Amino acid sequence: MExxxxxxxxxxxxxxxxxxxxxxxxxxLSAVSAVAYYRFTSLLTPVSGPGQAVAKVITVxxxxxxxxxxxxxxxxxxxxxGTAFRFYAKLSGLDNRLQAGExxxxxxxxxxxxxxxxxxxxxxxxxxxxxxGYTLKQIADKLAEKKLVNRDRFxxxxxxxxxxxxxxxxxxxxxxxxxxxxxxxxxxxADKTTEEKIMNMMLTRFAKESAAxxxxxxxxxQGLTLKEAVTLASIIEREAQKDEERPKVAAVxxxxxxxxxxxxxxxxxxxILGEPKARLFAKDLQIESxxxxxxxxxxxxxxxxxxxxxxxxxxxxxxxVDYFFFVVAEDGKHIFSRTLKEHNRNKAVYxxxxxxxx
Numbered sequence: 104m105e106x107x108x109x110x111x112x113x114x115x116x117x118x119x120x121x122x123x124x125x126x127x128x129x130x131x132l133s134a135v136s137a138v139a140y141y142r143f144t145s146l147l148t149p150v151s152g153p154g155q156a157v158a159k160v161i162t163v164x165x166x167x168x169x170x171x172x173x174x175x176x177x178x179x180x181x182x183x184x185g186t187a188f189r190f191y192a193k194l195s196g197l198d199n200r201l202q203a204g205e206x207x208x209x210x211x212x213x214x215x216x217x218x219x220x221x222x223x224x225x226x227x228x229x230x231x232x233x234x235x236g237y238t239l240k241q242i243a244d245k246l247a248e249k250k251l252v253n254r255d256r257f258x259x260x261x262x263x264x265x266x267x268x269x270x271x272x273x274x275x276x277x278x279x280x281x282x283x284x285x286x287x288x289x290x291x292x293a294d295k296t297t298e299e300k301i302m303n304m305m306l307t308r309f310a311k312e313s314a315a316x317x318x319x320x321x322x323x324x325q326g327l328t329l330k331e332a333v334t335l336a337s338i339i340e341r342e343a344q345k346d347e348e349r350p351k352v353a354a355v356x357x358x359x360x361x362x363x364x365x366x367x368x369x370x371x372x373x374x375i376l377g378e379p380k381a382r383l384f385a386k387d388l389q390i391e392s393x394x395x396x397x398x399x400x401x402x403x404x405x406x407x408x409x410x411x412x413x414x415x416x417x418x419x420x421x422x423x424v425d426y427f428f429f430v431v432a433e434d435g436k437h438i439f440s441r442t443l444k445e446h447n448r449n450k451a452v453y454x455x456x457x458x459x460x461x
Contacts, residue, residue, distance in 0.1 A: 147213055151211050155210075156209040159180075163175070163221060167201075169188065172221065173185030180210060182217060188218065191214055192218050195218065197219070202221060205293050206220060228291040229251065230291050231246065231292070233290075233409065235287040235410065235411035238282065239279070239285065243261075260298050266303070270329055274405075281306075282407070283334065283337045283405065284333070285305040286305050286309035286411075290308075313329070322418070325418075325419055330405065334402045335357075336415045338368050338403075339414045339417055340408050341368075348436065350420060350421050351421075351439055353417040353421035358427050365398075365399070365400050366401075368396045371396045372396075376390075426439040428446035430450045
């Protein structure tokens with residue numbers, strides 16, 4: 104009987120020891136887990152503190168796996184640990200959604216934030232805007248100023264590059280070949296995008312706009328080829344400042360063309376000069392050039408600027424008016440007239456305002 108009691112006590116004590124051991128083990132494992140979790144999460148925090156972040160552009164190559172991407176980011180100082188990057192990408196289910204491309208990241212982002220950006224394909228974009236009415240040289244200057252292109256390479260490509268667009272077929276190589284066809288708009292590009300790719304983006308945009316307007320067919324209704332419509336639109340672009348006036352300006356030029364009159368567009372003289380002048384003089388109108396619409400009838404040899412959508416639309420959808428003249432009035436608006444007598448009177452008022460400064 105005593106033996107049984109002793110055995111029971113021993114068994115109870117042994118059971119308590121096992122329970123105590125299990126509790127201690129659980130506590131140890133919890134502590135280890137807590138330390139491991141703390142160390143893991145600390146590796147996911149930003150490399151830099153507030154106000155100390157450094158931005159860098161990195162390129163994730165096509166086909167790169169999470170290990171390679173993590174190592175790349177760690178080597179660039181954008182994350183603390185490539186292995187932690189890989190584990191978190193796996194845990195978050197984004198490891199198979201990481202995308203290739205150029206990303207602008209900074210050391211103030213946490214690893215989860217960086218993973219999310221790469222998974223979303225939030226690639227680095229440079230933005231540039233080409234205003235309506237810019238010439239080819241102005242476009243080259245603007246892009247070169249923003250360090251997006253080499254100016255000489257851009258202009259040489261415009262003159263001699265191989266571009267497969269129907270609206271360029273038959274146009275001879277030369278410095279003015281793409282004049283009018285690089286569509287003015289806002290574009291987003293990746294860093295180090297080539298001159299050729301930028302041009303193709305702008306030419307593709309022109310193709311889409313042209314198709315949306317059914318430009319070639321609409322031009323034919325006005326007795327114009329597509330090139331002639333773009334040329335007319337480019338003149339309208341430089342002559343008119345108000346969209347609502349563009350159809351009237353188009354009507355003036357089309358009416359003059361039908362009569363066989365000279366267009367007498369000051370915008371074409373400005374194009375010849377290359378640099379804008381506040382006021383043209385009689386000697387400017389005598390410059391020898393096929394673009395001089397004061398000396399030669401019909402449209403000039405090609406566009407003189409990059410027309411936007413409203414000017415292209417106006418060229419093939421002119422207002423139904425019998426105006427043959429217009430002169431600048433106030434705030435960039437124009438006064439239109441049917442006869443030379445009316446026009447001369449309006450011009451006299453304009454010149455008088457110039458003299459008096461009103």
